[in-house]
Amino acid sequence: MADAAAMARPVSREATPERGAPWTAAAMLAPASIVVTIGIVLPIVILLRYSLNQFTPAKVMVDAVTLENYTRFFTDPFYRAVLVRTIRVAALCTAICVVLAFPMAYCLARTRSRFKNLLLMAVILPLFVGNAVRAAGWMVLFGNRGFVNSVLLGLGIVREPLQIMYTEFAVVVGVIAVNLPFVVLTLQSVLEGIDRAIEEAALGLGAGPWRTFRHVVLPLALPGVIAGTILSFILAMNAYATPVLLGGPTFQMMGPTVYNQFAGLTNWPFGAAMAFILMIATLLLTVTSNWLAQARYRR
Amino acid sequence: MENYDSFIMRRRLLKAGGALAGASTLGVLNPVWAQSAGRIVVGTWGGDYSKLLAKNIDTPLLVPKKYEVVHDIGGDSERRAKMRAEARLPRGTSDLQGLSAAQMYEMNDAGLCLPIDYAKIPNSKFLLPQMKYPYGVGHIYSGKVILYNPKIITTPPTSFADALDPKHGNKLGIIDIQYQFTMMAAALASGGSMTNYEPGKERLLACRKAGAKVLPTNEAMAQALQNEEVGICIMWKARAVQWQKAGAKVDTVAPKEGIPLYISGFVIPKNAQNKDAAHFWLNEMLEPSAQEAFAEDMGYNGSVTNAKIPADTEKRIGFSAEERKRLVDLDYGYLAKNDSAFKDWWDKSFKG
Numbered sequence: 001m002a003d004a005a006a007m008a009r010p011v012s013r014e015a016t017p018e019r020g021a022p023w024t025a026a027a028m029l030a031p032a033s034i035v036v037t038i039g040i041v042l043p044i045v046i047l048l049r050y051s052l053n054q055f056t057p058a059k060v061m062v063d064a065v066t067l068e069n070y071t072r073f074f075t076d077p078f079y080r081a082v083l084v085r086t087i088r089v090a091a092l093c094t095a096i097c098v099v100l101a102f103p104m105a106y107c108l109a110r111t112r113s114r115f116k117n118l119l120l121m122a123v124i125l126p127l128f129v130g131n132a133v134r135a136a137g138w139m140v141l142f143g144n145r146g147f148v149n150s151v152l153l154g155l156g157i158v159r160e161p162l163q164i165m166y167t168e169f170a171v172v173v174g175v176i177a178v179n180l181p182f183v184v185l186t187l188q189s190v191l192e193g194i195d196r197a198i199e200e201a202a203l204g205l206g207a208g209p210w211r212t213f214r215h216v217v218l219p220l221a222l223p224g225v226i227a228g229t230i231l232s233f234i235l236a237m238n239a240y241a242t243p244v245l246l247g248g249p250t251f252q253m254m255g256p257t258v259y260n261q262f263a264g265l266t267n268w269p270f271g272a273a274m275a276f277i278l279m280i281a282t283l284l285l286t287v288t289s290n291w292l293a294q295a296r297y298r299r
Numbered sequence: 300m301e302n303y304d305s306f307i308m309r310r311r312l313l314k315a316g317g318a319l320a321g322a323s324t325l326g327v328l329n330p331v332w333a334q335s336a337g338r339i340v341v342g343t344w345g346g347d348y349s350k351l352l353a354k355n356i357d358t359p360l361l362v363p364k365k366y367e368v369v370h371d372i373g374g375d376s377e378r379r380a381k382m383r384a385e386a387r388l389p390r391g392t393s394d395l396q397g398l399s400a401a402q403m404y405e406m407n408d409a410g411l412c413l414p415i416d417y418a419k420i421p422n423s424k425f426l427l428p429q430m431k432y433p434y435g436v437g438h439i440y441s442g443k444v445i446l447y448n449p450k451i452i453t454t455p456p457t458s459f460a461d462a463l464d465p466k467h468g469n470k471l472g473i474i475d476i477q478y479q480f481t482m483m484a485a486a487l488a489s490g491g492s493m494t495n496y497e498p499g500k501e502r503l504l505a506c507r508k509a510g511a512k513v514l515p516t517n518e519a520m521a522q523a524l525q526n527e528e529v530g531i532c533i534m535w536k537a538r539a540v541q542w543q544k545a546g547a548k549v550d551t552v553a554p555k556e557g558i559p560l561y562i563s564g565f566v567i568p569k570n571a572q573n574k575d576a577a578h579f580w581l582n583e584m585l586e587p588s589a590q591e592a593f594a595e596d597m598g599y600n601g602s603v604t605n606a607k608i609p610a611d612t613e614k615r616i617g618f619s620a621e622e623r624k625r626l627v628d629l630d631y632g633y634l635a636k637n638d639s640a641f642k643d644w645w646d647k648s649f650k651g
Contacts, residue, residue, distance in 0.1 A: 057639055058408050060383050078647040145526045249475035249515045250650045263376040265642055266383065 044279075051272035060266050069273035079257075079274070083281065086254040089168065089243075090236035093175040097183045097232045098225060100176070105187035105224075106217075110196070123184050131178055135245035138174050139165065142246070166248030174242040179235050183228035190224025191217075226293055230286050237282045254278045336365040337576040341565075342381075342396040345372040347597065352397075355592040360583040366576060375402055382411050382568055391570035394577040400437065400562035401479070404631035405638075407434035413567040419578035422585035422603065429628055430602035435566040436581050439599035441537035442558035442618060442626055443480055444551045451530030458555045459488035462531055463502055469510035472529030473503075474520050478645040479634060480559060484533050487556040493630040496641065503649055513650055524549055535561050540598035540615050553618065557627040564602070 054064040073079045108119055126134065141147045142164040149161040164170055194217065202212040218225070240255040247253065258278060261271030339361070343349050349370050357368040371378070371393050378396055385391045386409075398406065406412050412434040417423045423431065430437025445462045447455070451470055456462045463471070463485050473481055485499025486492065507513075512529060514520045517538060523529040524547050539551045565584070567577045583589065590601030594608050598616045601608065608617070618626065 057635065058410075060409070078651060081651075143522075144528050244515075249513045252646070252650075260646075263374070263380055265639055266376075266380060267639065 047272045047275055050268050051276050053269040053272075055267045055269045057266075061268055069270045070277070072270065073273060073277055082252050082254055082257050083277065085168075085252070086237060086278075087281065087285065089172060089175065089253065090233050090239075093172055093179060093236045094229055094232040096172075096176055097179045098187075098229055101180055101183035101187055101228060102221075102225075105184050105191055108184070108188045109191035109194075120188075123181050123188075126177070127181050131239075131241040132245065134177060135174055135242050138170065138177070138246055142170050165246065166251060168247070168251060170246040171239075171243050171251060171253070174246045175236050175239050178239070178242060179232040182231050182235065186228040186231060187221065187224045190221050190227070194220045222293065226290055229293075230290065233286060233289070234282055237278065237285075335367050337573050338367045338369065339395065339573055339576045339580050340369045340371055340393045341580065342371045342373070342378045342393040344375065344397060348397070351593060351596050355589045355596070356580070356584055356586075360586060360589060361580060366579070368580070375399065379406060382406060383409065385568070385570065386411055388570055390572050391568045393568055394571040394573045395565045395567055395580060397438070397563065397565050398435070400432075400435075400560075400564065401629060401631050401634050403432060403435040403564055403566050405635045406566055407432075408635055411566075411569055413569045413571065413574060415567065415581075416578060419575070420582045420585065422582050425603040425605040426585060427602050427604065429560070430562060430564065432564070435564050436584070437562045437564040437602040438584055439537075439593055439597070439601060440560055440562045441535040441599050441616075442553070442560055442622075443484060443533055444536045444539060444553050444558065445531065446524070446534045446539045446542075446549050446551055447531040448524065448527065448549050450548065451527060455550070456531065456552055459484040459533065460556070462533055462554070463488055463499075463506055465505045465509035465511075467506075467509070467511070467531055469512055470530035471506055471509075471511040472520055472523055472532040473506070473511055473513050474517060474532070474534075475513055475515050475650070476517070477533075478649075479638065479641060480561075481533065482641055482645070483559055483629070484554070484556075487554075487559075493627065494633045496637070500644065500648075507649055521545075521547065536618075537598035537600075537616060544598075553622045553625065555625070558618065558622060558625050560626055560628050562602075562628075563599070 050061065051069055052065050054062040054066060054068070056062055108116070111119070143149070144161040148164060152158045153161065199212055199216060202216045207215065238255050239253065240259065243251060243253040244256050254274065258271055258274045261267045261274060341352065343352055349372055352370070361368050375398055379402060382396060403412070414433055415436060420436070423436070426436070430440065445456050449455070482496045482499055482503070483493070485502045486496040489498040489502050491498035512523065514523055520529065520532055520534070521542050524542065536551060539549065542549060565581060567574060571577055585603050587603065587606040590603050590606035591608060593599060594601050594606070594616060595612055600617055
């Protein structure tokens with residue numbers, strides 16, 4: 001017995017760090033988990049429950065378990081059009097952002113200039129200004145008496161001011177301006193990690209710049225491209241201030257429409273259902289595009 | 300033993316410290332709270348309205364009586380959502396909420412407003428009858444008139460039918476957030492009434508088809524009028540007066556079909572923490588000095604009969620005896636019942 005106890009002791013001493021490890025991990029995970037649970041998971045669960053309730057104007061919500069809010073959304077061509085418009089704008093903005101951001105990020109990653117930090121700051125600087133303030137800047141440019149129209153009228157290119165404000169074009173420009181720095185920074189961090197020698201090897205073996213880009217740089221930068229795409233797409237799908245301020249009352253996207261259901265019409269169940277549909281659509285499209293991109297380059 | 304004594308001593312000290320901290324948190328020892336007659340949280344729109352409430356009511360009338368007035372600033376839709384969300388709580392976070400008459404009706408319909416005890420508001424004996432609701436008190440009012448730029452609209456309009464006419468093409472401006480009043484004006488212009496907005500829909504669709512501009516807010520409309528992008532619209536007379544003061548070259552006409560009233564007032568949420576102070580604030584809101592200052596500063600008519608509005612101000616903001624006969628109040632029940640359907644039509648058919 002005594003021998004057995006003596007044998008057990010060192011084993012237990014050795015096991016101490018292993019037994020403590022889960023506790024340490026739990027202690028490290030706990031703060032973030034609590035914040036996520038209280039701040040995100042709990043509201044999502046409440047939102048899901050609300051989306052199954054019924055709406056009555058006087059009471060706002062009547063407890064129920066019904067899918068009528070979801071049915072209403074998918075059977076009404078107006079709301080379907082709002083969702084399709086949102087996806088179209090988000091996809092267009094994301095594509096343009098990636099195309100514009102790649103060369104910019106590549107230059108930033110490869111430059112050996114002593115002004116590299118300044119260039120990086122120039123990319124980050126717009127993020128210091130809120131979306132609404134940036135949209136206000138575009139409003140000054142795009143107004144009927146704004147800078148763009150004044151120049152066009154002054155040069156005699158147009159006779160009447162162009163209607164730029166409250167159009168899809170204005171929203172696309174505004175959303176791109178918001179998302180571009182995020183995509184540039186994401187791509188730049190990945191491109192920094194690609195060894196320059198690999199590109200030099202490809203060029204040395206006779207591949208032209210385009211072939212090197214297509215078969216060497218792009219596949220290696222794919223994680224960054226995917227991350228930037230996801231980030232931009234999610235931001236554009238959920239855009240609120242830019243569509244409201246630059247799109248005006250007649251250009252409707254999902255974010256402002258969800259807000260309008262909650263705050264304007266106090267139809268919380270339908271607003272909650274729309275919020276869920278937006279969330280699921282964003283998630284599905286993001287996962288699918290991610291999977292397709294990875295499958296394409298795995299070949 | 301020594302250790303035990305010091306332990307006891309330490310505990311007593313900690314208890315005393317805790318009590319002191321608690322007392323100070325509760326405000327017992329806070330000199331401001333000790334002297335305060337109470338704290339009143341007023342839910343209100345921001346901007347000029349909030350500033351003028353502070354300037355004309357809170358600072359001159361409440362603060363000298365040791366009340367602490369705090370403004371909970373936000374749009375009416377957000378504040379209404381907050382009232383609904385707080386409905387189940389025993390103690391709400393506001394003592395008063397500033398809303399339009401239609402919104403006051405809606406909140407009362409939802410069972411969220413405290414019945415007003417007019418015995419606690421001595422100044423209410425001077426209140427105009429239209430401004431005295433069982434669930435709220437009117438503060439200011441104006442009427443919906445036609446606003447036009449004589450340079451662009453050369454034939455002065457006389458009615459809503461003249462204003463909401465497809466012939467104006469893209470010179471007609473319509474404000475998105477005023478969908479209820481626009482639908483109502485179109486109804487009055489097309490043979491409808493305060494309880495039937497349906498006849499106006501066809502007129503509005505024709506205007507939109509002809510190029511009428513839909514602008515998001517009152518401020519956007521002011522800008523569009525200023526740069527002559529828009530030549531005619533419908534607007535509160537008070538706003539028109541403000542814009543004229545700011546230099547906009549626009550004239551106003553009281554429509555012959557009737558002048559729909561816009562009334563803004565205050566309700567007390569059922570779960571307000573300081574109901575007596577809220578009643579007192581409402582009483583001070585009706586003081587002639589506060590009402591006169593609001594008329595001068597904001598261009599809205601007061602809700603009491605004993606305020607002495609200077610003749611020139613009255614001429615600018617008020618309505619003539621003939622026009623006063625045409626002031627028409629809304630059917631708030633009809634509006635509350637159909638608002639969701641109206642907004643649906645507005646978003647899908649009119650704007651869509």
